[in-house]
Amino acid sequence: MKRRKLIKSLSSIPLLGALPFLSKNAEATSVRKKRDIIEELGIRTFINAAGTLTYMSGCIMQEEVVETIENTSKHFCMIDEVQDKVGEKIAKLVHSEAAMVTCGAFSAMTLGLAGVLTGTDVRKVEQLPHIEGTGMKSEVICQKSHNERYNHAFLNTGCTVVEVETIDDVERAISEKTALLHFLNITANLGQVKHEHWVALGKKYNIPTSIDIAADVPPVSNLWKFNEMGFDMVFISGGKAMRGPQSAGILMGKKNIIEAARLNSPPRGFTVARGLKVNKEEILGMYVALEKFIAGDHERKWKEWESQVAHIENAVKDLSGITTQVSIPELGNITPTLTISWDDSIVKLTGREMRDRLRNGSPSIEAGFSGLPLYHYQAGSDSIDPTVAETLKGVNLVRVTAWMLQPGEFRVVAKRIKTELVLAGAS
Incomplete structure (x- = not known):
């Protein structure tokens, strides 16, 4: 064989042998173009100079929150175990006895009141929202200026809302039907009864007090301020300043109430709040968001x-x-x-x-x-x-x-x- 032909034939051997490897390697290293579903569907995106509004999709989650959601989506976990461990961590961060992740502040309100109404009596849990004739309490008292549309969360339990304006009004309105004294922080300056007096009324009559602070951070200190003030329950959104999942919120407060709220919440299927699901990804993502928010500069x-x-x-x-x-x-x-x-x-x-x-x-x-x-x-x-x-x-x-x-x-x-x-x- 002539020298030129020999060299040519030999040079082709490794190339031919490598073809299967190169083909597989090319497949493995090829970068699949990510699907842009927003562009595909023609959904408008925008620069948000307005703030954290639910109908504007709340916030853009922190990168570590997104990573947490992605990573945890690849594993199965027991929801109650996730809530147990996350709730314990959150409670320490916000200076409360207990806490749980909910699917928003509205959900926290429904679950919190449900916990107050039923305690840990499974029979009562199954009866909500049909509370007439059950012996459960049926009224929530709040100041007239605090009776915002979000209080519909309380109506979901079967309760009604009673409006008051003064401390005397509160004391006249309290009866054996009173389940909760509720306060709306965003309209605090519009009401005659201030935070400390509201908490004092609850303690005087042994009635739980709650406060809705859904959008009220910053300042970061609000995360524990109202727990330390003595409110029995605090409701907050997760998809605003904390930049957690828009579908998440936190219910924090007294241990016995949170325990009862958990009994009223998914994954249990016999409750008024069955539709208020929050999965492991949101629970863990919310915890990471809270942790990072508190630690931020x-x-x-x-x-x-x-x-x-x-x-x-x-x-x-x-x-x-x-x-x-x-x-x-x-x-x-x-x-x-x-x-x-x-x-x-x-x-x-x-x-x-x-x-x-x-x-x-x-x-x-x-x-x-x-x-x-x-x-x-x-x-x-x-x-x-x-x-x-x-x-x-x-x-x-x-x-x-x-x-x-x-x-x-x-x-x-x-x-x-x-x-x-x-x-x-x-x-």
């Missing part, structure tokens, strides 16, 4: 929000007809909030029209509500309660927060708001 984060809000304010405050103000809400979503308002003789735009322009532009931006607290708005839309809709006529402003913005988005928000105001007449 809150001072640094606050300064970051202030800086970003200042950048947006500086972009528009010197325009003609524009007024800006940075404030910090006393209750609920306590973060630096920028209000941008304008003279409608110069800027030919309503607050609602400004929000629509930001929403419908590219990239889409969601700005805050125009002049009313969040609880006036219908869940799931921008529609407003008919009784207060009149208030917004002629209100020319938008509100902007930075705490749900992703890195660099504050610059986009500043530029877009300035552009819209200039297009509408500001200069």
Whole structure:
């Protein structure tokens, strides 16, 4: 065989032998393109300059929370064991006797009251919400200004809500039917009876007290403040500042109540709360979110929000007809909030029209509500309660927060708001 042909034939041997290996290796190392289901379905995504609103999908979970959900999804666990171990850890973090993860603050309210009503009597658990003739208590007392729509969570147990306004009203309303004295933190300043007096009334009459602080962190200290104050139950959302799963929340409080609430909760199938499932992924993800939130550098984060809000304010405050103000809400979503308002003789735009322009532009931006607290708005839309809709006529402003913005988005928000105001007449 000639030298050239020999070399050629020999050089082909390892290549041919390697073909099966190369083929398999190529399959193993090929990167499968991830499916973008949001793009596939044409779902609008947006920059969130409004805050942690349920109908806007709450928050973007922390990376470690997402990793926890993904990793735990690959294993089977007993739900009660997960709740036992996570509840013990959470209770220590929030300075309560006991805790459990629920599918949101609303769920925590239903389960907490159910626990108060039934105790650990399985027969009573099975009877809810049909409490008439069972000997169970049937009324929840709260201040008139605290009787928000979320109190429907209590109605799910079969109870009714009794409204009061003064301490004397509370004492007159208390009877053998009273199961719970409930307090809504976001409207605390609207009621005549303050936190400490509400707790004192509960202790005086041996009636459990509860408080809804669904959106009331930051500050981080609120996670334990109300437990230490003496409330028997505290309800909080997980998918807001803590950046846990939007489908999760926490019920914390007295050990006997949490034990009874657990008896009313899934995985048991004979309860009024069977539909309020929370799986291992959310339970463990919520624990990680809480742990990381408490350990976070809150001072640094606050300064970051202030800086970003200042950048947006500086972009528009010197325009003609524009007024800006940075404030910090006393209750609920306590973060630096920028209000941008304008003279409608110069800027030919309503607050609602400004929000629509930001929403419908590219990239889409969601700005805050125009002049009313969040609880006036219908869940799931921008529609407003008919009784207060009149208030917004002629209100020319938008509100902007930075705490749900992703890195660099504050610059986009500043530029877009300035552009819209200039297009509408500001200069």
